[in-house]
Amino acid sequence: xxxxxxxxxxxxxxxxxxxxxxxxxxxxxxxxxxxxxxxxxxxxxxxxxxxxxxxxxxxxxxxxxxxxxxxxxxxxxxxxxxxxxxxxxxxxxxxxxxxxxxxxxxxxxxxxxxxxxxxxxxxxxxxxxxxxxxxxxxxxxxxxxxxxxxxxxxxxxxxxxxxxxxxxxxxxxxxxxxxxxxxxxxxxxxxxxxxxxxxxxxxxxxxxxxxxxxxxxxxxxxxxxxxxxxxxxxxxxxxxxxxxxxxxxxxxxxxxxxxxxxxxxxxxxxxxxxxxxxxxxxxxxxxxxxxxxxxxxxxxxxxxxxxxxxxxxxxxxxxxxxxxxxxxxxxxxxxxxxxxxxxxxxxxxxxxxxxxxxxxxxxxxxxxxxxxxxxxxxxxxxxxxxxxxxxxxxxxxxxxxxxxxxxxxxxxxxxxxxxxxxxxxxxxxxxxxxxxxxxxxxxxxxxxxxxxxxxxxxxxxxxxxxxxxxxxxxxxxxxxxxxxxxxxxxxxxxxxxxxxxxxxxxxxxxxxxxxxxxxxxxxxxxxxxxxxxxxxxxxxxxxxxxxxxxxxxxxxxxxxxxxxxxxxxxxxxxxxxxxxxxxxxxxxxxxxxxxxxxxxxxxxxxxxxxxxxxxxxxxxxxxxxxxxxxxxxxxxxxxxxxxxxxxxxxxxxxxxxxxxxxxxxxxxxxxxxxxxxxxxxxxxxxxxxxxxxxxxxxxxxxxxxxxxxxxxxxxxxxxxxxxxxxxxxxxxxxxxxxxxxxxxxxxxxxxxxxxxxxxxxxxxxxxxxxxxxxxxxxxxxxxxxxxxxxxxxxxxxxxxxxxxxxxxxxxxxxxxxxxxxxxxxxxxxxxxxxxxxxxxxxxxxxx
RNA sequence: GCGGGCGUGAUGGAAUGGUAGACAUAAGAGACUUAAAAUCUCUGGGCCCUAGGCCGUGUGGGUUCGAGUCCCACCGCCCGCACCA
Numbered sequence: 034x035x036x037x038x039x040x041x042x043x044x045x046x047x048x049x050x051x052x053x054x055x056x057x058x059x060x061x062x063x064x065x066x067x068x069x070x071x072x073x074x075x076x077x078x079x080x081x082x083x084x085x086x087x088x089x090x091x092x093x094x095x096x097x098x099x100x101x102x103x104x105x106x107x108x109x110x111x112x113x114x115x116x117x118x119x120x121x122x123x124x125x126x127x128x129x130x131x132x133x134x135x136x137x138x139x140x141x142x143x144x145x146x147x148x149x150x151x152x153x154x155x156x157x158x159x160x161x162x163x164x165x166x167x168x169x170x171x172x173x174x175x176x177x178x179x180x181x182x183x184x185x186x187x188x189x190x191x192x193x194x195x196x197x198x199x200x201x202x203x204x205x206x207x208x209x210x211x212x213x214x215x216x217x218x219x220x221x222x223x224x225x226x227x228x229x230x231x232x233x234x235x236x237x238x239x240x241x242x243x244x245x246x247x248x249x250x251x252x253x254x255x256x257x258x259x260x261x262x263x264x265x266x267x268x269x270x271x272x273x274x275x276x277x278x279x280x281x282x283x284x285x286x287x288x289x290x291x292x293x294x295x296x297x298x299x300x301x302x303x304x305x306x307x308x309x310x311x312x313x314x315x316x317x318x319x320x321x322x323x324x325x326x327x328x329x330x331x332x333x334x335x336x337x338x339x340x341x342x343x344x345x346x347x348x349x350x351x352x353x354x355x356x357x358x359x360x361x362x363x364x365x366x367x368x369x370x371x372x373x374x375x376x377x378x379x380x381x382x383x384x385x386x387x388x389x390x391x392x393x394x395x396x397x398x399x400x401x402x403x404x405x406x407x408x409x410x411x412x413x414x415x416x417x418x419x420x421x422x423x424x425x426x427x428x429x430x431x432x433x434x435x436x437x438x439x440x441x442x443x444x445x446x447x448x449x450x451x452x453x454x455x456x457x458x459x460x461x462x463x464x465x466x467x468x469x470x471x472x473x474x475x476x477x478x479x480x481x482x483x484x485x486x487x488x489x490x491x492x493x494x495x496x497x498x499x500x501x502x503x504x505x506x507x508x509x510x511x512x513x514x515x516x517x518x519x520x521x522x523x524x525x526x527x528x529x530x531x532x533x534x535x536x537x538x539x540x541x542x543x544x545x546x547x548x549x550x551x552x553x554x555x556x557x558x559x560x561x562x563x564x565x566x567x568x569x570x571x572x573x574x575x576x577x578x579x580x581x582x583x584x585x586x587x588x589x590x591x592x593x594x595x596x597x598x599x600x601x602x603x604x605x606x607x608x609x610x611x612x613x614x615x616x617x618x619x620x621x622x623x624x625x626x627x628x629x630x631x632x633x634x635x636x637x638x639x640x641x642x643x644x645x646x647x648x649x650x651x652x653x654x655x656x657x658x659x660x661x662x663x664x665x666x667x668x669x670x671x672x673x674x675x676x677x678x679x680x681x682x683x684x685x686x687x688x689x690x691x692x693x694x695x696x697x698x699x700x701x702x703x704x705x706x707x708x709x710x711x712x713x714x715x716x717x718x719x720x721x722x723x724x725x726x727x728x729x730x731x732x733x734x735x736x737x738x739x740x741x742x743x744x745x746x747x748x749x750x751x752x753x754x755x756x757x758x759x760x761x762x763x764x765x766x767x768x769x770x771x772x773x774x775x776x777x778x779x780x781x782x783x784x785x786x787x788x789x790x791x792x793x794x795x796x797x798x799x800x801x802x803x804x805x806x807x808x809x810x811x812x813x814x815x816x817x818x819x820x821x822x823x824x825x826x827x828x829x830x831x832x833x834x835x836x837x838x839x840x841x842x843x844x845x846x847x848x849x850x851x852x853x854x855x856x857x858x859x860x861x862x863x864x865x866x867x868x869x870x871x872x873x874x875x876x877x878x879x880x
Numbered sequence: 881g882c883g884g885g886c887g888u889g890a891u892g893g894a895a896u897g898g899u900a901g902a903c904a905u906a907a908g909a910g911a912c913u914u915a916a917a918a919u920c921u922c923u924g925g926g927c928c929c930u931a932g933g934c935c936g937u938g939u940g941g942g943u944u945c946g947a948g949u950c951c952c953a954c955c956g957c958c959c960g961c962a963c964c965a
Contacts, residue, residue, distance in 0.1 A: 250960085251883095251884090257964065259965085281964095360963040362963075364964085366964075372965085681892045686893095688892080689892070691891095691905075700919095748892090748893075748903085748904095752894075822899090823899090826898080826899085829898095829945065869898095869946080874898050875899075875946085877945050879945050
């Protein structure tokens with residue numbers, strides 16, 4: 034019996050595609066273009082099984098669209114800057130650049146084994162000076178356009194990675210990569226003015242119809258738009274310069290319920306009072322409080338009465354005490370608020386602790402109302418509020434803003450949660466920020482003709498901190514303005530900058546400017562973008578900002594403000610975990626290849642020790658539940674891995690890698706191969722009924738698989754291919770008909786298992802390569818049968834079925850239904866109460 | 881706390897408001913084989929003795945001729961954000 038030998042066939046076809054250059058795309062106005070892109074990988078040096086699934090998805094789309102006649106652009110590159118290279122440098126005494134390029138070379142080979150239809154002629158790595166030099170040019174243009182600026186700010190400092198992190202990179206109070214508790218630090222940093230686009234980035238989310246709702250919602254929440262009132266209280270007993278205290282609120286309607294004013298420990302007023310050692314100590318304590326989930330759960334509301342008071346804007350007789358409070362954030366609004374305990378839970382907790390007045394000013398029904406331990410935050414009617422009494426919340430807000438505005442005390446204001454993007458990183462392995470510090474001229478942008486500012490290679494990692502800082506000569510340069518001795522900026526850019534515009538570089542990867550407008554005009558935008566949901570905010574929000582900034586600076590055409598037309602988030606590949614316990618009762622994790630199934634359970638191969646099987650979770654080095662894709666490819670071939678990772682679950686969901694599942698996929702591919710070989714031996718003449726049935730099945734399969742791929746339901750497409758295989762195997766049609774069906778099968782399988790498809794295509798003597806063959810069409814007329822079987826329900830429960838001609842009039846269907854034995858029996862001579870016929874679907878007899 | 885999602889056989893999962901469990905995996909039985917592998921056939925939600933029937937999509941209600949699907953409440957799990965005034 035012949036077997037399909039993936040180990041021989043796969044490299045053979047990869048070479049054939051390569052030599053025919055079938056995946057290289059050039060602008061061509063005669064065909065519609067289609068730009069499909071998967072988030073480019075970090076070159077860790079080792080392909081992960083998750084990569085296989087991710088890139089297989091993109092490849093299905095690319096191959097399918099190519100067969101549909103689209104001019105498909107499917108490029109690949111490397112997100113090559115970042116911490117791991119520096120960590121490796123410290124551990125192995127290897128240079129980050131050398132380490133990274135070695136990884137890229139290894140990984141590219143592993144990618145080749147997957148048979149992806151990639152156009153490698155546009156490849157680049159973000160650590161190439163040819164790439165990051167253009168990024169430096171973009172930076173200078175952003176600087177010129179006011180989109181980049183430098184300021185001193187309190188930043189998130191990761192004490193392990195010894196670098197600054199963006200807000201988006203702090204997760205649960207910890208660094209997103211190192212996991213270290215983040216500290217606050219005052220540093221002068223470079224920022225991108227993403228806040229210029231807060232409104233636009235929010236509003237444009239509505240237009241992203243082909244993005245997951247979840248991602249759009251997450252971005253909307255992150256941008257966090259609030260509408261409210263910003264106004265000033267007049268202060269009493271405050272230090273000089275603080276005659277007014279500006280606060281922000283989204284509930285101006287509750288102003289008459291105010292019983293205190295609160296300021297952040299980082300508020301200028303709080304700092305001005307630090308000459309009092311008690312206040313200094315209190316402020317220090319506030320700053321120390323963590324922001325992790327647990328810390329927030331348990332943190333008590335703490336305040337310090339400054340002795341200062343403010344005057345109520347609508348009631349000069351009323352004054353409110355000013356507290357420094359630990360729950361007020363300097364980074365939002367003005368860092369100062371008025372507290373209305375009745376209608377804000379935090380203020381209520383605070384008021385109860387410090388014995389402040391709790392005065393309800395909104396009542397659910399307009400009647401007198403009081404609040405105990407739970408703040409009332411629902412809709413209602415204003416009470417106890419002078420001129421606001423009887424108004425709705427919305428009307429009261431408008432009225433208060435109007436009066437504050439008229440009194441020149443403040444105005445309505447929209448505030449966003451989104452802050453500007455701090456991009457300075459105190460790291461070596463990143464894109465140098467192209468500015469110069471000159472004693473005479475200050476901060477001077479580097480001249481564009483001096484770009485790229487190239488990273489030095491002779492660096493050492495024997496000490497913590499940024500090697501660029503202690504490099505003997507690299508910092509030294511001439512001031513671009515006055516020519517005197519000056520020093521380079523040693524901070525490099527956040528690696529998220531690198532990935533914020535790579536998609537725009539691919540179409541013109543050789544251009545001597547960051548982009549080429551003609552190429553961008555042809556290829557942009559990305560029609561289908563695929564990647565993990567972990568980038569829902571960081572990468573995707575930054576990219577949306579970058580596209581706008583690049584339009585403003587003339588690097589992209591106007592149509593590119595939303596660079597990703599459609600987004601798909603794929604799930605992860607998981608595996609169950611295996612553990613034993615050490616002598617102290619701590620778990621010891623074992624990798625799947627150390628495990629054997631032995632009669633009644635899983636055992637450790639070496640010692641026979643029984644294994645505890647844990648839940649299937651994301652593959653990770655620490656839990657050792659990792660499956661090496663290269664071993665799988667070595668054993669079964671890339672097609673099997675591609676087929677299996679897409680077969681069982683919807684692509685957006687996590688899947689569990691199981692050995693039995695992978696073997697089953699491999700068996701199935703062997704079965705298809707065998708069938709292709711055997712159709713040659715079929716009887717030359719089959720039954721004509723069988724031939725017609727097979728033809729209809731074929732058209733049905735084309736329709737279903739096409740719909741599956743179009744709808745990103747690869748698992749369903751694969752289920753339909755199984756059905757088609759089963760039907761073809763059982764078919765009694767003749768040789769020619771079976772071969773025709775087999776050819777269609779090959780075309781339908783080709784996006785998923787391209788190598789096997791090519792091998793069968795060649796075996797059957799078909800012309801050219803299946804990779805370049807057009808997608809098969811189906812005839813809608815072939816999808817309908819002449820007779821259909823309709824279930825009959827009695828009172829909604831299925832009781833019988835009848836087979837009737839397709840276009841039988843409704844009245845005839847009713848007659849036949851009433852003549853059905855089960856119906857006659859159930860009716861027992863009575864007329865039905867109701868008879869529902871849904872044409873082509875179902876009949877329901879109501880008794 | 882706020883926001884979002886999801887609960888279907890032993891398992892992964894199908895199912896425009898219209899025959900629940902497609903397709904696959906595990907498992908069981910059988911065929912072929914000296915034997916194993918490979919391959920093929922059958923069984924494959926639960927219950928009742930069968931024809932056949934009853935029950936069944938987290939729980940309880942509701943809308944409907946008809947609900948896994950829509951609505952309400954509850955329970956459980958997952959994800960995101962989190963003292964944002």
